[in-house]
Amino acid sequence: MRRTRAATIAAIGVLSLVAACSDNGGGASGGGNAGSNYPDQNITIVVPFSAGGPTDTVTRMIADPMAKKLGGKVVVQNVEGAGGTVGAGEVARAEPDGYTVLMHHIGMSTAPALYADLGYKPLEDFEMVGLVTEVPMTIVAKKDFQPATLQDLVTYVKANASKVTLANAGIGAASHLCGLLFQTATGTKLQEVPYEGTGPALTDLVGGQVDFMCDQTTNTSGQIAAGKVKAYAVTTPERVKSLPDLPTTAEAGLPNLQVSVWHGLYVPKGTPADVVQKLTEALKVALADQAVVDQMAKLGTAPVSAEDATPEAHRAKLEEQLATWAKVIGDAGVKAS
């Protein structure tokens, strides 16, 4: 049944075309009777961000173990653009046959508030497969920034709100959202300095050009460990294994600053229930895979529990997050388009 089993290095260009074609092929075959023999063709997981980024990395980690469980081939395709809304929109419009799957992060819950003309509705246009992982975030500052603790930082930014600069990796980026939440939690309005991506933002933070930012452990833990930036807290209920000395925001006195970059898998609305169930089962198997657990630990994160890797838990999380971000983003008056 499987036409191409071996992906050879020589087939770089071809590989990508296969990915594109299988996407369309899935559409052409029609989604009516996908049911029992699913999957009988390649499954494409669309990552709405660039290859090599944290979301892409997480997707590629689980793609293989999921493919093994499903007994098919899983191809990861990056469809970047507009804070992940281009890729998400593409999957929302795809044939609901289970051959086009979306991996999306917290941005799924923030896009409706950020984008006026989104073209899809997160709760209505998708079926949830399950949550995947929650990546913690850290509040970090330039090395010689005056405040020593999170409490000091709060006091300092309140007193110097007109001077402090808060970097982020662009509108809708996790660092931007966390920065908004920090301002909400502290009742401040700070000067935000947007960058195009985390790399340049972190470069300027290490270089002391901007004061502080909030970003994923994936990006910051190397700089924290080397003492190139000052770290105040991690934004999850529990401390992170890779940074054992770093207090949580609750411990450091800012309990209402809780945020993580949560990831989930989606399929288009109308995908047969048994297909969704097969995907959920494969996801659970992948998340229990020791290699996946180990790789995620290196990212400073962990797979979600088996109860959370379900459509129900995923839907509840999305509903709660949509409400939270509608308020935070609405209050801040931020619009991405």
Added chain:
Amino acid sequence: MDLLDNLALGFSTAFLVQNVLYCFVGVLLGTAVGVLPGIGPTATVAMLLPITFSFEPVTALIMLAGIYYGAQYGGSTTAILINLPGESSAAVTALDGHEMARQGRAGPALAAAAIGSFIAGTVATVVLAVAAPPLAEVALKFGPAEYFSLVLLGLVVSIALARGSALKALAMIALGILFGTVGQDIYTGAPRFVFDQRELYGGIDFVSVAVGMFGVAEILRNLENEHTRTAIVSKVKNLWPTAEDRRRIIGPIARGTGLGSALGVLPGGGHVLASFTSYAVEKRISKRKQEFGRGAIEGVAGPESANNAAAQTSFIPLLTLGLPAHPVMALMVGAFIVHGITPGPNVINDEPALFWGLIASMWIGNVLLVLLNLPLIGMWVRMLRIPYAVLFPMIILFAAIGTYSLSFNAFDVYAIAFFGILGYVLIKCGCEPAPLLLGFVLGPLLEENLRRALIISRGDATVFFTRPISVALLIVAVLFLVVSVLPTISRRREEVFAEDD
């Protein structure tokens, strides 16, 4: 001698059989994707990244790095042969390289590019080994204000790219900057010049502009010419550089290597400026200014050296600080993470074999590239004799496939057609695509850093004059403008009237 110990460690790692093998695979793939129009190193690295997950970390990084600098090599080949630059740096190579090819001197042009790249790569690898950490500290001193001044200097210098009228060059730079503003503003999210097309929100892709303005426009121009319609060149003069050529490329290679090594270190766009600046410098100091744009071998050797040196030293921020300077580096950060190495300043101490092994592999990679590319020159040159009716549809086909594969967006392919026609019209009007392309690449950097500097300074514009590096760069820019542009405007006008194509 720490350095010798480190290098010994590096070479003992890099000379492991699997590392040499994958270094070769990397540079071979890099050359291939560099040669194929449209498909760039970023897309290739992105696609191959998952395959490297099962490798040793150092092997994976050696291969990925090889793809990156191998593509810089390969990119010059298509720029010279068919006027089709795949990366911004190769656009400069196309200026004189393709002219040389049209004159039957594609062989010397390719050889000059290969030799220059090898020397530059070797020197830059030494720079990387000896001075990476201190250079990285210098790079960190560059904030938004400094980058703004640097990019401004780059734009001023780039007027030298023009063959004809400086005024038209300025107009092209401005047009390029305007094309660069298309898409969503990163500060406010406001869509600019998108005409309600969602595909334009992410901006126009560089490859679409380069392939259209250079490649397709060139094809249209060739098709109207009775002579080139059969083949690009009817007779090949010589395959290897003459003694005269060899003498002429020594200086440009040395200067290009220096410039490229220095600019490559800057993560905020320094490597983009390297080849443009080298070209401008060579043209400025050359006694044969009139040959530039008409097949001057200096205009190939200098920028190619600069570009390859910068490709090597742009690894400095990544390796010493864990901060990526290029989308390919960002992907390599992903490779670090997957292999359980947290990218950051500690890599150099925690993973010495990886750090020094990667550096040593770059030198090996450069040797492999020369061995790979010099014998291929004869073959490439023969390609120019393929009947044009066969060659040009293939060029367009490959360009369309390559561009489509960037993000599976048909819009990018339409953009090639648009820029191809625009490029043809501009050529007919005596306007050149190179300054436009530079404006397109540097414009967004200029705006981004200008606004960021002003945001951080709270709207205080004096920040550009109070920061020492920034003010020094601005002074150089003003000097360059005064010294070069004013007196040459009148001279260039005469050249324009003398020009017949």
